[in-house]
Amino acid sequence: MVTSENVRVGNGSSSYFKIYSKILEHYLKFLKEEMLSYASRTLNNDVEFLSIVLENGDYAIFEGDEKKVNMPMPRGIASVHTHPGVCLFSHKDIETADSLFIKGYVVIAVMNNQCVSLFLREGVYTEEDRNVLKDLRDNVKKARTLNELTYAYKDLRFPNFLKFYSLQLF
Numbered sequence: 001m002v003t004s005e006n007v008r009v010g011n012g013s014s015s016y017f018k019i020y021s022k023i024l025e026h027y028l029k030f031l032k033e034e035m036l037s038y039a040s041r042t043l044n045n046d047v048e049f050l051s052i053v054l055e056n057g058d059y060a061i062f063e064g065d066e067k068k069v070n071m072p073m074p075r076g077i078a079s080v081h082t083h084p085g086v087c088l089f090s091h092k093d094i095e096t097a098d099s100l101f102i103k104g105y106v107v108i109a110v111m112n113n114q115c116v117s118l119f120l121r122e123g124v125y126t127e128e129d130r131n132v133l134k135d136l137r138d139n140v141k142k143a144r145t146l147n148e149l150t151y152a153y154k155d156l157r158f159p160n161f162l163k164f165y166s167l168q169l170f
Contacts, residue, residue: 020106020122027053027078027107031116032169034061035080039113042082053078055104073100078107080116087115087166088149091141098133101125101162115168123161132158 030053038049038061048069053059054076062071069081079100081093089097089110097108097119109118119133139152156164 017122020120023077023106024118024120027109028116028167030059031080031109031111034059035082035111036113036169039082039111042084043113046084048082048084050081051079052076073103075103076100076105078109079105080107080109080111080118083110083112085112086146086149087112087117088153089117089119089140091137094133094137094140098130098137101130101133111169114170115166117164117166120163120165121161122163125162126160128159129162132156133162 035049035051038051042048046066048064048067049061050064050069050071051059051061052074054074057077062069064070064081067084073079073096087110093108093110097105100108101119101121102125106121107118109116111117136152136156140149143149143152153164153166158164
């Protein structure tokens with residue numbers, strides 16, 4: 001059992017939170033080097049691809065169907081799937097992100113050949129962050145136009161350790 005008597009604070013040269021920025025840095029490199037060609041294929045034929053980085057660092061890429069990819073998700077570190085159009089999460093994608101954060105994932109992303117949107121967990125997955133994610137899911141589900149969809153993401157802020165990024169790949 002962990003008690004205050006058998007726990008000591010280390011004196012490392014940097015915070016352990018730095019690992020999250022390193023994961024993101026390496027994952028963005030992976031997306032550009034490994035997943036960009038799959039994203040281009042999705043734009044050509046609407047078939048989506050899913051990639052999972054497992055806890056041991058190995059990764060796998062799976063081919064889905066037109067405009068969807070679905071499979072049981074193992075424990076892992078990061079997941080991305082390609083989108084044939086807009087580079088934002090659907091409400092179903094957000095539901096999946098919630099379940100993956102519960103399993104311990106750090107990065108959940110969607111991408112096309114020009115951009116990537118991602119959720120990055122930079123600490124524990126808190127109930128407060130989860131509630132904001134669920135509110136986003138509900139707002140995205142209600143969206144009927146591209147303007148309504150992008151508005152759902154406007155001013156998105158999580159109170160604790162989740163972050164949302166939408167980045168150009170080039």
